[in-house]
Amino acid sequence: MKDVIIDDSFWQTYPEAQINLMWLTGFDNHDTDDNLAERQELLRTATAESDKFTKVDPFRNNPVVAEWRDAYQQFPKRKGARSSIEALLKRASQGHEFTPIEPLVDVYNSISLRYGVPVGIEDRDKIAGDLHLGTAQGGESFFPLGAEEDDPARAGEMIYYDEDGAVCRSLNWREAQRTMLTDDTTNGIVVMESVNADQAARANEAMAALAELIPTYFGIKPDKTAVLTAETK
Template sequence: MKELIIHEAFWQLFPEGRINVLVVKNINNQQTIDSQPLLDQASTNALSFTQEESWTDNPVISQWRQAYQQFKTKKGARSSIEALLKRNKQGHPVKSINPLVDLYNVISLTYGVPCGGEDLAKIDGNLNLGLAKGGESFLPLGAEEDSPALAGELCYFDNTGAVCRCLNWREAQRTMLTDTTQEAILLIEAINNEQAQRADEAILHLQELVAATLGVKGEIYHLTPTNTTITL
């Protein structure tokens, strides 16, 4: 059995942190669904998180910028929620990719939280969130060359290498969700209590959307400083 293990290093950096998880199995991610209305509505809702004229005065942006100063990062790395909100603010609509990715993008935009997902079958051994030793293999989405993790970088990794670098910045091609994915782990991260409240609402909504859209009710887990490991 595989496990998701959140290492002590994460909790030391973010003692109010929370990782919400939805594990979904027996999925048909090849279904044809019309996600665009959901994505469009979520994009409209997301504008509420970027109302300040100065970009870094928006709390979602400033909080994650500060978080990324707490560990080693690749130059220019930003939280996935910042990238998504920036794209949205600039008027670039989020387009449909595949059902699971579409649904977590809907939730990310709606609640202003970073969401991501991995194909469980492609995870080699346990999935860990902790500090990289440095040199962990990582082929980014859309790239052709290896871009290894840095020593001291907070990232997800398994026995083969890095799965998602700089916490939630960029994911690997190796474990990405595709239309052939049948088992998935979907993650929502929070680094303080206010974010955790939104993340708790978000994971419930994500569970509902997956059930309504794909016909499978996933199982929710909450990882906290007193509950740091789950069996997937």
């Protein structure tokens, strides 16, 4: 990956948006029993904290959920596509017990649950050229996890993309297996999207909390962080 570029089409759609970024280099993401119990407790505690985002009944009326559903109305998408944070909060509200998957996934899922923000991490070494966020031309190649057939992006859909196709469809709905985090990933780019000031404030707190956890679990410090808005892009 060369750089992260937020296209004007994104800012035109979401003028109050904010994108938080963090670069991580040289980490070991292989699963280990050394901190398995700690990661399990991290997820358990975060799941309990997520209750503050799911108190309203019905579920769709919770502010975090409702705000992202409104945001998803701004572009064409596959029926049923929802933000990653809605999917995570829904599982938590239904009593799902999150168990460790791999270190970095566990850490960022805990942050997402604690702060009610979408968190995504891509393998920088697998991104071709610049990583863009903007509206799709239509037809950008996309193979989600487990897919055997191409499921191209729709024209006007809000996507992350690079020179080889879509990296994540519908903002943060589903990522491509081509660039997804694996246990062999050593260099990553962390992304958090916000579409209003309240979300942005939580994202700032979430990124700071994530930066504190990275040295504990991976023995490295983030290379750098950045906050992009329509004014500071």
